[in-house]
Amino acid sequence: MKKAISMMLATAMAATCLAGCGSAASSSAAASSEAASSEATSAATSEASTGEKTFENNELNIAVFEGGYGSEYWDEIIKRFEAAYPGVTVNMQISPKIGDIIRPQIVAGNVPDFISMNDNDSTGLISSMVKEHALMDLSDVFEEGGIDDDTPLKDQVIDGLLDSAKCSPYGDGKIYIAPFDASPMGLVYNKTLFEENGWETPVTWDDFFELGEKAKEKGIALFTYQGIYPGYLESMLWPALASATGIDNMKAIASYTPGSLSSDEALKVFQNMAKIGTDGYLMDGTVALNHTQSQTDMMMNKALFIPNGNWMEGEMADAPRADGFEFGLTCAPVLDDGETRYVMSSVEQFEIPANAKNPELAKEFLRFLYTEDSVKLFAEKANGIYALKKANEMVKGIVTDGVYNMNDIYQEGTFMVFGWDAMPDTSKVVIADSVFNVASDVMNGDMTAEQWRDGIEAAFKEIAASK
Template sequence: MSNTPADRQAIFTRRNLFGATAAGIAATSLGACATSGGDDEQKEVTVGDDAENPFGVDPKAPLDVVIFDGGFGNEYAVAHQALYNEAFPDAEIEFLATQAIAETQQPRFAEGKPADVIDNSGAQQIPMDALVSDGELAELTPLLDAPSYDDPALTVRETLRDGVLEAGTFNGKVYSLNYVFNAWTIWYDSKLFSDNGWTPPTTWAEMMALCPTIKAAGIAPWTYAGQHPVYLYDMFLMLAGRHGGVQVLKDIDNLVADAWRHPSVVAAAEALHSIGDGGFLLDGSAGIDHIQSQTAFNENKAAFLPCGSWLPNEQKAIAPEGFAYAPMGVPYLDGSVQPGLISAGGDEPFVIPKNAANLPGAYEYLRIMLSQEGSQIFGDTVQAATVVKGVELDNEAARMTDALVSNPDDMFQPKLRYWYTTMDTELRPALGQLINAETSAADFIDRMQGVADETAADDSIEKFTHDE
């Protein structure tokens, strides 16, 4: 059976992902308006003069909301819906919290009857490149240009932190609101380190020097969610980007010829390989999921865990007493030119299907989410930073994460996994094999450069680029 990028990409075409019935859905109207309704009726949504109801929401129209019930839970979403009902008490809200996003929502896209708001996240995320390329999503300029919920003198866009829109931007157009200000970091238990007199390493050389000491104490230096090697993405890419500069990562995303063969990418591959090759990985890591890896980390069976900012919230109910979550940037390689580079910005993508039945309500729901009250509810509930300016948190791990992202020039979000499903599908297992030393760094580079070349040459795959 053929397994070229073109063959794999075909899995996610409109006909296969959403079904042939979706083919007739009208194209999204971009700019400062959007359309809703089926082929028989088009309703234009514009930013009106009423600052309290800029999208002209029908106060009695029902709203259909789907939330990914993962590391952030769904308690915050229930509170957001209560805020919506304060404004529109006659609106009935249909609410689904699930981890099966693709399983439950793809059939609805195929029928042309999607939910109004979808938190498209988790292991069953519907590929964003397919949703965008197939024209299934409403563009979010109306939301960003609308007056903010708290101060009509400011637009919603002006209330957002720097760098939050990039993850949801495809060729200059914003198709997802990434609601969490997430940073992918390396986590450790600062109490464990303090008790043992260990200093968190800042360089890769220091990391490799510390790992034998940790191992001698009966603790595996590293673990990760082997069943979900996407958790290794940002660790690997930040090793490369810190060494060679952010342009190295932009070249990978932009499918620049031989980008994977850049010396900094090769050095990052060799560094990741050294973890497994040195015997520094918890036995069985390749076969465990994120919960099992986090449990091993909580039990101090492993000292380092790559994960996003949601980790403390996801583990708060089961974390041992005294366990002190602390994040650090990926230790940088010798000769690094941008050692502060960090994968940070908007995450947890909320999307509005362009065929939503209540498109004005969907935009208003997101506007409420981006209010000071809505954002503070989220921050206080999950102890993670939101994308809205001015929300303060009392959680130490969240404050430490904020300190890591204090320089906007050092924030960058690699787009590979959002832009090209074919390459994402290839990279995940390749990273797992690399960190387990089941493949060499050279073979890993050859594998990824090959799929990148095939993706670049395939005219059936829509291409995206970073704005320079």
């Protein structure tokens, strides 16, 4: 699965991730990053007489998360990279559990040169590497032009992404995490079911619950989610809060600012989320289901909506579904008609560890991944779309109609990403426990919306006190 769990569970393991990494990548990581980059720049690269870029160290070791996109893209792009750079050899480890696999390797000092990780990986590896300053500054890569386009890479990436906490986790203007794909997230629904019943997708929360009453009359639940993986609810919660409290306030939330959720508008969002469960709009049994079970039930018309992204089509390609099922994707509801609607976007990531043995070749590989040839290959092999401004036009006719059409959600709402700032080193808070891991209690009515919101605020205050 592409999203085993959300960003919150990544943070949940942050405290345990690289305790032994201090010797390998923590205490000297910041200095090591600068030294490795500077030293490699002066010694590792040269221009051969043929004009082809060559490297002193031709071996690149990469670690790749294998999720819903599969491995075909990576197998092929490696072949093309090796062909474009004669003499270079790329050694790839690829697995759905890549974080758990490379963690002990990193602790032992066997650090990969390049990492491709799923968005907010469940192992907490990247969260911990951020916390321990164990990632290399990639700003120089984005200041340069691309391999096949002289435009600086920073200007080719979707606006606002590189400046977000997702890519610049320390808020210092430096880029430590490079974006891979950009997948719109929201509420997935069956377009055919809506057309057959003459239903419109809801804009406001009032519209949402009114539609829920109509669905009840036909024996259909309004909503389900990936019960034991509650982090999927981010597709709904963060854009709803952005609409209600303002997009600028999301920066305050991402930096654990006390009071950032104290407004009446924020509370209304939590109350509406809780109402789904307490007022009978949630599909029976949801909280005990995994992602494929709940997604299959939704595709069988047992529920109108499920929070997810456009990768769901590929992930559920072989799953049973209602006759004529057609994927649709719409925005989270807003409190009042006319408010800005937002599209939460999942952005998978590329990283180069601070202690990578071959950082310059890793940077060249990163630049190679942003070429048009690579973008089209990713669309062909993985049915995915890179986080580049021109990617949509590049992949039209290559990705499936379902994935391409789900990108129409950007016509409804404004692109946004959400990523937590680096947690203070001294903090012991597990933010997932307060935000999403309590979802079943909220949906069952064992925790009120006020208690949910106040619990997150309490966590923010504890984090602030540890700074």
